[in-house]
Amino acid sequence: VLLLLCTLHDYRKRKGLPYPPGPTPLPVIGNLLDIPTVESWVTYTEWEKKYGEIMSMQVLGNFIVVLQSYKAMKDLLERRGQIYSDRPVSPFFDMMELHWAIPIARYAEQWRSGRRALDRSLRQSAAVLYRPIQKAKAHAFLKNLLARPEDFREHLEHFQGAMLMAITYGYDVEERHDVHLGKARELSDLAASTVLPGALLVNDLPFLRHLPEWLPGMDFKSLARHGRVLAEEVVNGPFNFVKEAMEKGTARPSLARESLRESQDGSQMAERDIATALGSLYAGGSDTTVSALSSFFLMLVLYPSVQKKAQAELDAVTGGARLPDFDDRANLPYVDALCKELLRWRMVTPLGLPHATTEDDVYNGLFIPKGAIVLANSWAILHDSSLYPEPETFKPERFITADGRVKDDHLLNVAFGFGKRLCPGRHIVDSTLFIVVSFILATFSVSKAKDDYGYEIPVEDEYTGMQLSQPVPFKCSIVPRTEATKGLITDVIATE
Numbered sequence: 343v344l345l346l347l348c349t350l351h352d353y354r355k356r357k358g359l360p361y362p363p364g365p366t367p368l369p370v371i372g373n374l375l376d377i378p379t380v381e382s383w384v385t386y387t388e389w390e391k392k393y394g395e396i397m398s399m400q401v402l403g404n405f406i407v408v409l410q411s412y413k414a415m416k417d418l419l420e421r422r423g424q425i426y427s428d429r430p431v432s433p434f435f436d437m438m439e440l441h442w443a444i445p446i447a448r449y450a451e452q453w454r455s456g457r458r459a460l461d462r463s464l465r466q467s468a469a470v471l472y473r474p475i476q477k478a479k480a481h482a483f484l485k486n487l488l489a490r491p492e493d494f495r496e497h498l499e500h501f502q503g504a505m506l507m508a509i510t511y512g513y514d515v516e517e518r519h520d521v522h523l524g525k526a527r528e529l530s531d532l533a534a535s536t537v538l539p540g541a542l543l544v545n546d547l548p549f550l551r552h553l554p555e556w557l558p559g560m561d562f563k564s565l566a567r568h569g570r571v572l573a574e575e576v577v578n579g580p581f582n583f584v585k586e587a588m589e590k591g592t593a594r595p596s597l598a599r600e601s602l603r604e605s606q607d608g609s610q611m612a613e614r615d616i617a618t619a620l621g622s623l624y625a626g627g628s629d630t631t632v633s634a635l636s637s638f639f640l641m642l643v644l645y646p647s648v649q650k651k652a653q654a655e656l657d658a659v660t661g662g663a664r665l666p667d668f669d670d671r672a673n674l675p676y677v678d679a680l681c682k683e684l685l686r687w688r689m690v691t692p693l694g695l696p697h698a699t700t701e702d703d704v705y706n707g708l709f710i711p712k713g714a715i716v717l718a719n720s721w722a723i724l725h726d727s728s729l730y731p732e733p734e735t736f737k738p739e740r741f742i743t744a745d746g747r748v749k750d751d752h753l754l755n756v757a758f759g760f761g762k763r764l765c766p767g768r769h770i771v772d773s774t775l776f777i778v779v780s781f782i783l784a785t786f787s788v789s790k791a792k793d794d795y796g797y798e799i800p801v802e803d804e805y806t807g808m809q810l811s812q813p814v815p816f817k818c819s820i821v822p823r824t825e826a827t828k829g830l831i832t833d834v835i836a837t838e
């Protein structure tokens with residue numbers, strides 16, 4: 343009887359309209375067993391043939407919608423952005439009081455004001471101001487790579503963290519064990535490891551948070567307390583460093599300094615909102631960029647001909663006598679196209695970040711309930727063989743026109759999400775990829791590593807991750823191209 347009443351109530355709520363099609367749910371657990379756990383975006387793309395451009399699933403009380411066509415993504419996430427820009431609720435993040443963190447914040451006033459601040463600080467014209475910092479940090483990265491090439495992934499993480507800290511707070515991190523960077527890393531790891539489905543029972547059974555801590559299985563409560571303290575340190579530590587430096591008159595140009603000055607000049611932004619918006623940048627910008635740059639190393643190993651072609655283009659511009667610069671970009675169409683192909687080939691976030699609806703909606707006669715989790719399968723767009731022939735092959739040429747210019751492909755923006763939640767860091771990403779990629783190509787040669795007997799160690803084109811996809815760790819050989827390019831790394835460069 344209860345089941346019948348629920349079904350009737352549900353039918354009335356959606357006025358008899360069907361939900362988007364999808365695999366048949368089982369009682370109680372719904373589609374839990376249908377959800378793919380590896381490269382789900384590939385399975386969803388296959389399901390498109392069966393269910394069409396919009397499909398749905400139900401898992402433990404969550405209603406999940408997967409958008410498979412560019413049109414549906416634009417129609418819903420952009421044109422109806424007013425009701426498709428929320429984020430799913432995470433009980434554990436609630437316990438950590440992370441409501442201020444922009445990537446996971448609900449669609450409410452605090453997100454709006456923080457987001458306005460980030461859009462202003464990270465707009466294309468402002469991103470240009472931080473190029474000297476990007477160059478200096480990329481150069482320090484080359485030096486680390488020269489000293490310990492086998493730890494390239496660790497150097498990438500350090501580079502990205504150091505660059506974000508310098509741009510955001512004008513703060514130079516220590517080479518090892520930096521206190522602020524260490525805490526930002528710890529918070530990011532804690533959030534990433536607890537957000538995954540099944541990682542914490544409290545996310546699926548939220549009532550658990552109200553049970554006493556002495557019961558078995560309640561460890562998440564002390565973890566949430568630790569996370570809360572850590573988050574405050576991540577927000578306030580480097581921000582207070584800037585405030586003190588401003589009082590002493592020693593603050594370097596940074597997003598924090600400029601935002602604080604604007605707020606002192608009468609902008610409506612409260613100091614706490616500035617601090618929390620900026621405190622969100624490491625979480626949004628570190629692992630994402632590191633994943634894209636790790637894919638670059640993988641690509642260099644798998645496609646030696648691309649590496650050679652890009653190096654030849656660079657040498658023709660710099661004469662091999664200096665490091666490339668941002669101003670060279672217009673004369674480096676192949677390198678430029680290579681950076682675009684990097685974002686397409688092995689996507690960092692193939693399903694973006696989940697959006698959520700704040701109202702019931704109807705699209706093409708299908709009912710989408712309030713609170714639905716909405717995923718945009720961007721991978722399906724950028725790996726559509728009718729748009730990108732041989733989509734699994736790395737081909738920068740696909741972004742070059744017949745007369746040798748770089749194509750402006752608006753579809754590539756799907757790599758950065760949609761609508762009001764579109765990634766605010768995309769301009770910084772654009773310049774970071776260009777400078778790091780061209781610095782590495784100019785100075786190093788990357789190939790398969792050899793074992794003790796001189797045999798090449800095979801490298802698999804394999805990726806891990808549910809939301810953020812990154813290459814499975816692999817070994818490669820990274821050596822300076824020549825004595826002269828080694829000199830370019832050890833020389834001091836002018837960054838201003």
Ligand code: HEM
Pocket residue numbers: 444445446447457460622623624626627628630631634690691694695696697757758759760761762763764765766767768770771
């Ligand atoms: C290759 C690098 C990157 C990729 C592929 C990427 C991609 C994305 C995607 C797909 C989203 C979700 C958009 C949506 O919900 O529709 C996002 C959000 C976000 N990204 Fe990025 N991102 C990258 C780097 C960065 C960097 C460097 C920063 C900071 C400087 C950054 C800051 C953020 C923030 C704060 C959000 C949350 C926006 C919001 O919820 O309003 N990202 N990014």
